Amino acid sequence: METPTSLATDDGIQPWMSPIGAAYPIRHMSSLRTEYRRIRDLRREQMQPEYERRLRMSGEAAADAWREDTLRDVAKRDLRDLRARLTR
Numbered sequence: 001m002e003t004p005t006s007l008a009t010d011d012g013i014q015p016w017m018s019p020i021g022a023a024y025p026i027r028h029m030s031s032l033r034t035e036y037r038r039i040r041d042l043r044r045e046q047m048q049p050e051y052e053r054r055l056r057m058s059g060e061a062a063a064d065a066w067r068e069d070t071l072r073d074v075a076k077r078d079l080r081d082l083r084a085r086l087t088r
Contacts, residue, residue: 009038032082036078039082043071044067047070054066
């Protein structure tokens with residue numbers, strides 16, 4: 001089974017594995033939640049072409065499992081990065 005990082009694009013990294021930029025600090029917990037939802041939607045959109053490829057190759061169950069596993073791993077990293085931006 002391929003891992004989330006096993007597939008490389010021309011620049012050597014999948015878009016959903018690249019860190020989200022830290023353009024500004026997050027000052028409120030509600031802003032953190034909003035930003036997290038935005039990033040999660042962005043990651044899902046970035047993963048869509050690979051998901052469709054896996055859907056054709058392996059079927060719906062395998063593609064869904066890959067997407068959920070990958071989103072879980074990426075979301076943990078993204079949430080950690082967002083919390084670091086939260087000014088207390």
